[in-house]
Amino acid sequence: MNQTSCFSPAHILLPAEQIPLEQWGCVACDQFTSDRSYWERAAEAAAGSPSALNLILPEVYLEESDVPARVAKIHETMEDYAHNVLTRAVDGFIYVERTERSGRVRQGLVGKIDLEAYSYAQGARQAIRPSERTVEERIPPRMAVRRGACLETPHVMMLADDPACTLIEPIGARKNELRKVYEGELMLGGGHIAGWAVEDPALLARIDAALQGLGSQEAFDAKYPEARGAKPLTLAVGDGNHSLASAKAYWEELKPTLTPEQRETHPARWCLAEVCNVHSPAIEIEPIHRVLFNVDCGAVLLALITWSDGNMAGICFGSSKKQSFTLAGPHIANVLSFEDPVAPLTVGTIDEFIEYFMARHKEARVDYVHDEPAVRALTKQGGVGFLLPPFEKSDLFKGIVMGGVLPRKTFSMGHAEEKRYYIECRKIIE
Structure with missing residues (x-):
């Protein structure tokens, strides 16, 4: 396995099997930001069971006076869950199938993003790039949660420009050979989800080879002839732009306190995310x-x-x-x-x-x-x-390659309930 890969296998933690998925999984913190009643219903749905809801700070509460107390409680709950709730693990990727209300099935791979291969700085040409301009004022509240956290749980969705379906779909075709690690309904109309462990070295090598192919200069020049010779783009952020930016900002804050050797292996250098193929029929990109x-x-x-x-x-x-x-x-x-x-x-x-x-x-x-x-x-x-005209999927990557990032509020990926739910966790302290 290529250790320099921008997206690699991870030690992924999952809750004990007896914990109901419908109570554990919860929608991204930046949804329903004007709808407090949604989050009150979510708290009711999760009551009486460990829940990822207790590991996040919904942005609807950011203006409240008790935010520091909420953050302290989140950190305390993380410590508890790390020891008593997250008792199962996958060493590799998790292949995910999310059935939306339309009936479409969105396929994805959960693994870890190398924050050294990503930057939200304007004009940066890293292998991983934001799709929209990052509003830096949105980072501090998320940093407050990440700073002092022992765990992370992802709602970041990355996109690959993979028209030949080389990365995710071949894994999906072999899901019957894989160990299923979760399946169930998601709370409050989130649809159905199932996940399988991808741990076989041959499959891990196949994923890595596909990723290297997608990020090669040859593939880049063929897809974007107008930008021939520029630094290749492997993955773009589809959703959760500011969460990934916060993970990066925290890593940059932490780096000066580490030795060069520690920087190579410290778990905070990576961030869990799900990668999807932008060309999947289940990925709907609509203009705003x-x-x-x-x-x-x-x-x-x-x-x-x-x-x-x-x-x-x-x-x-x-x-x-x-x-x-x-x-x-x-x-x-x-x-x-x-x-x-x-x-x-x-x-x-x-x-x-x-x-x-x-x-x-x-x-x-x-x-x-x-x-x-x-x-x-x-x-x-x-x-x-x-x-604005319908948003062509090929335009998303072309816009990032040619324009650096897309203008803010360019596109929307699905409705609020179709966003990624928090399920998997990973330790970010040594």
Whole structure:
């Protein structure tokens, strides 16, 4: 096994078999951030059993005065669970099948990400890269939990650009030969999940070879000819961008206290994550649209033409050019397109214009809206919508390669209940 691999086998801890999965697993801490009642229902569902809910700080509570006490309690619970609850282990990867409410099955591999192969610094060209700009103000609350924690549990989902299905799908084809380590329903409509231990050295070697292939210069140059010769990209963050960034920030804080030898092996150098294939039919990537409020649609259109002329973006009516979108107001909707866009993706070009417009119209406000009917409804109330085209999966990696990261709020991966639930754990102290 290649020790320098950016994604490798781990010593993964699991709760004792008698602990119900429906009470143990819980949704990512950054979901339902305006819905306290969801987290109250989650606490009711988990009551009376050990639960990963007790190992996290839901972001809905970040403004509460008792956050330090909550963090202390989390650390105390981790110590307890490490000794008394997490009594099973897998040495390798866990192959996961998550059945969503639609019936689609999302396949993934849980292992550990090498934080030395990842950076969220703007312009960094590491093997592992964020998909969206990291908002550094979101890191400290998560750092507070990780600092002093003996365990981690992941909701990070990484994506591989693997159209030939070389990494995950061959493992899924052999799942009947593997030891099943968990199966059940997830709380509050999270769907069905099952996991199998991947420990056979031949399978581990196969995963490593596929990963090396995906991260090779040859594969990179073939997939992204416009960036030929640039540093290859192996994995991109699909979900949990700020959790991975927090793990990295904690590792960088810890590193100066360690000897060079300790830095090579300290468990905090890695972070558990699930890797999925972006080309899987179960991975839905939807565009996030933009809506301007307190503005006049005609004034927005005139400003758009002025901005385009100033930046030589070549805006015109119709969808015949490179980047098309719909500008929708209360009474009219026009399909427009840019001939010479200023960014690799339509959303980036639109965001450049919105920034220009809002600097000149202090009364304007922007919101990011997930589905088209919601945008149409807001335009009926006076909003001006920028409806973005369907998000092509190949555009996600192309945007990261060509633009460094995607603009914030570019895409959404599934609904809140379809996000990764915390199940597996790993020790991050020696």
